Amino acid sequence: MLFKIAFRNVFRQKRRTILTGLTILGGFILSALAIGISDGTYTSVIDLFTRTRLGHIQIHAQGYLDKPSLYKTIDNFSEVGKRVQQLPGVASWTPRLYSAGLVAVGEKSAGVQIIGIDTEREIAATRFDRKIVAGRIFSQNATPEAILGKGLAKVVHAEVGDEIVVLSQAADGSIANALYHVAGISDSGDEFADRMAFYLPLPEAQELLALPQRVHEIVVIAHDLEEVDELTEELRSTFAGPDLAIAPWQEFARSFYDAMKMDQQGTWISLFIILLIVAIGVLNTVLMSVLERTREYGVLKAVGTQPAQIFKLVLYEVNVITLVSVILGAACAVALNYWLSLRGIALPEPFTFAGVEFKAMYSEVNLRSLLIPTITVIVTANLVSLFPSVKAAHIEPARALRLH
Secondary structure, eight states: OHHHHHHHHHHHSHHHHHHHHHHHHHHHHHHHHHHHHHHHHHHHHHIIIIIIIIOSEEEEETTTTTSOOTTOOEETHHHHHHHHHTSTTEEEEEEEEEEEEEEEETTEEEEEEEEEEOHHHHHHHHOGGGGEEEEOSOOSSSSOEEEEEHHHHHHTTOOTTOEEEEEEEOTTSSEEEEEEEEEEEEOOSOHHHHTTEEEEEHHHHHHHTTOTTEESEEEEEESOGGGHHHHHHHHHHHTOSSSEEEEEHHHHTHHHHHHHHHHHHHHHHHHHHHHHHHHHHHHHHHHHHHHHTHHHHHHHHHTTOOHHHHHHHHHHHHHHHHHHHHHHHHHHHHHHHHHHHHHOEEEEEEEEETTEEEEEEOOOOOSHHHHHHHHHHHHHHHHHHHHHHHHHHTOOHHHHHHHO
8 A cells, every 4th residue: 555655646747757856877887888888898807908919828847937947848739729729618729938038120129028929829819910000920930930019129229021030048057039020019908018029939939948848828718708718727626737827817916906906996985975966966855755745744743654654655756766777777777788789889999908009989789787786776765865754753743724
């Protein structure tokens, strides 16, 4: 009976209902958009950072991450890679070989990080071919070739087709040196990495550094970012033992992970501000409703309605408005988040985060962007309605009828 009365009251006071409903509706949509854009941006940043550069999971010789060394290598990496690829959650994998070195083009020289890559696997895993901004990817001809990072090419004034000399330390103790032709110039989006990057085909790097059939790192790409933790545990079980260490991106890119977590905290601050606005709006409209209807509540009390029933009546009215607003808000939020996930929000100027350049912010449609606003809006609306409900329940009939 009380619910029916509350339902009729809601639609009897259309102006007040619309005002309260719009406040809740706006707060819900803003909350859902804030979470959707935050999650979408978070996913985009991680995907670009891991999918195109570091990988979702990395495999190294034990102790390599803590103290990299030319001699801490993965032997028989092809066999390790085959076992990795057999796991259902693995999309691709690629081996890498690293070493420090010095390069020179004419009179210009610079320190570099030599990176030996399996061209086909690197393209499949990290889309390496898309990073080539001049020249081409490695060819199958007999001429030794190298690809330089954009920043490195600028430092040594190298262009496609130039000859470049590299000097390093080989694993057998000899001086590693060779002459290469610049096949291409790459731009990974990370300015610091591009100032040091000197890519070689894996067989060329292994020969240069006297590390046949050995690599320092195997990068694993998962089918889904959400499956990385589970896949990491599967890999650890597969390669249980003291020889290999398996780490997800959260561990080998700890500073990046911490930065992303801090950035997400800003979303909760925005959400709190939005909910505060909703709370003030709901409190204002419900309190005004109680004051305007003092005589009505006085009559109810005079005919024997209990304070608890009036208390429930006010809360029922608020919940009817809130539920309708949440349903409409959910529909609007899904549509807007979906549209923004496709079109994005173009930024006036691109910004760089963790070495990755972004030109637009994209949203994401997920259950989280609906559940959190639904729960928080309903709870907030009910909490701020407690004071007006108590006030309505304790109205004195004689005073209410006399003054109103």
